[in-house]
Structure formats: structure tokens, C-alpha cells
Amino acid sequence: MRIALFITCLNDIMFPGTGRAVVTVLERLGHTVEFPEEQTCCGQMHFNTGYRPEAVPLVARFARIFADYDAVIIPSASCAGMIREGHSLLAERHGSAQLQQEVTEVVPKVHEFTEFLTDVLGVTDVGASFPHRVTYQPTCHSLRGLRLGDRPQRLLRAVKDIDLVDLPAAESCCGFGGTFALKNAETSGAMLADKTQEVLDSGAEILCAADNSCLMHIGGGLSRQGSTVRTMHLAEILAAEGATR
Structure with missing residues (x-):
């Protein structure tokens, strides 16, 4: 192939x-x-x-x-x-x-x-190891556009030593939406505030998703709050083999 x-x-x-x-x-x-x-x-x-x-x-x-x-x-x-x-x-x-x-x-x-x-490829276990507490945000395009369902979560559950925790109100939008965050900054900011609180409530060390655009938005909000929660694309977790950044 x-x-x-x-x-x-x-x-x-x-x-x-x-x-x-x-x-x-x-x-x-x-x-x-x-x-x-x-x-x-x-x-x-x-x-x-x-x-x-x-x-x-x-x-x-x-x-x-x-x-x-x-x-x-x-x-x-x-x-x-x-x-x-x-x-x-x-x-x-x-x-x-x-x-x-x-x-x-x-x-x-x-x-x-x-x-x-x-x-x-028909695989869920890709040989990854990631000993951290992680929560997953199903971005709007992955959830409602491509309808990925639980594919990302299945891949994450197969990662060795991961502690995968649920994200409260996971299906709610983070407020990014591309130019939406620029044209409707106040609304976007309010949505972001809700999302960052949900991430903090999850108790996760790391937030992951299938879109770096949303992670950039949420990560910026967490950073401005002084949070130590990191953001990582799901691919980076699947690529990990013990040692992490």
C-alpha cells in the first residue's frame, strides 16, 4: 500500500x-x-x-x-x-x-x-506506552462531521499503562471553530472557560484530541490560568514508547 x-x-x-x-x-x-x-x-x-x-x-x-x-x-x-x-x-x-x-x-x-x-489496518494496539492520566476531547469535526465514534478511545484504551479518564461534558464545543473564535470572541471565550473547567475537573495531566486547532485553543486557556495540564495530539500519545516529552 x-x-x-x-x-x-x-x-x-x-x-x-x-x-x-x-x-x-x-x-x-x-x-x-x-x-x-x-x-x-x-x-x-x-x-x-x-x-x-x-x-x-x-x-x-x-x-x-x-x-x-x-x-x-x-x-x-x-x-x-x-x-x-x-x-x-x-x-x-x-x-x-x-x-x-x-x-x-x-x-x-x-x-x-x-x-x-x-x-x-484493523488495529487498536499500536505498541504504545504512556504512563499518564489522560482525558480525550472529541472535537466537533471528529464527533459530528466524520462521526469517528469511539475509534480514538479504543486506540487510547489499548495504550500500555495509560490512565484514561472521562472528560465531563466531553461532547460540548470548546469554542474555537476557526474564525468563529475571532469573529465571536466573547462567546468563544465563554465556551472556552467552560471547557477548561471541565478539563480541570477531570483530574487529567494531559488533554488529547484529534485536532491540534482545538488543542491550541484549549491549551491557551489552560496556560493563561496557570494550569499544568498539557495538551497532546492523540498521534503523539500513540507514538510514545515509555519515555515522554
Whole structure:
């Protein structure tokens, strides 16, 4: 199987360790991962802010770059959801018949990281060890968009020595929502305050999720409160083998 990593803009610029963690896990399972250096943005920022025709070149670029791969792995439910649903819509409304065909061919190959592990590779135990108390936040895109269900939790439960605790009101939004946090700062801040309190109430040392965007938002709130709770992408926990950062 020829596998490619689509790291996403946020991870590439701010959280490159997540991409490395994805590669570590897949290589541990016996797979080779390629990283096409031509990759750029999935176009979600353009799409969500109304610049939809401007996102079409990004859609075309994605389809071209990843056309020859059997699987495209994305450590972000948000971006995976954009590609699966947004790319088809953009190609249909603003693209050519050729682009529609290219998108139709590449979209089925796109997998969010945890669903690739559980559904495609059929594994939950990836050989990880992480002796810490962890709680999991099911981000809105993973929960309501991709409908990942308990796939992330199944992977976490299989990690050796982990103490996985429930997050109160886990299904509530953290208030990030991309540009929502900028355009509706007061509402976003109130939602964040609720979420950080829920994280603290869980008693966890570490909060993890499948999207670094939400972790960045929640982590910022925790940091401003002087909390020692850390945030980690789920892939980084699955990549751990005893020693942790």
C-alpha cells in the first residue's frame, strides 16, 4: 500500500511533531509513509470565510499531488472533513468536469488518522506506552462531521499503562471553530472557560484530541490560568514508547 501524509497547514507550521508521530506509528506497524513536498492548504479557511472560488486551485492541487497514492492520512478531523465534503462541493459548483472526476477518484483514499488505524489496518494496539492520566476531547469535526465514534478511545484504551479518564461534558464545543473564535470572541471565550473547567475537573495531566486547532485553543486557556495540564495530539500519545516529552 502506498501511503502519503497530508500534514495540514497548522501542523506543518506549529505542531510538526504530530506529523512525525503519525509516521512513527505507521512505520512501527510496518508501513512506509511518503511526504509529498508540494502539498499546501486544503482550502478550508477559504471555504469557511466565503472565498470558495479562490479555494478551487487548492482542490485541484490536492487531487493532482495525491492521485497516485492508495491512502492519504490526515492527523486532523477538521481538514479530513473539508476534503471529503468541501472538495466535492467546490469541484461541482466552481470547477470543471475533469476536476470533478479527479476529486471523485482521490476523496475515497482520504482517511483521518484514527479511522485509518482502526478501519483500514484493523488495529487498536499500536505498541504504545504512556504512563499518564489522560482525558480525550472529541472535537466537533471528529464527533459530528466524520462521526469517528469511539475509534480514538479504543486506540487510547489499548495504550500500555495509560490512565484514561472521562472528560465531563466531553461532547460540548470548546469554542474555537476557526474564525468563529475571532469573529465571536466573547462567546468563544465563554465556551472556552467552560471547557477548561471541565478539563480541570477531570483530574487529567494531559488533554488529547484529534485536532491540534482545538488543542491550541484549549491549551491557551489552560496556560493563561496557570494550569499544568498539557495538551497532546492523540498521534503523539500513540507514538510514545515509555519515555515522554
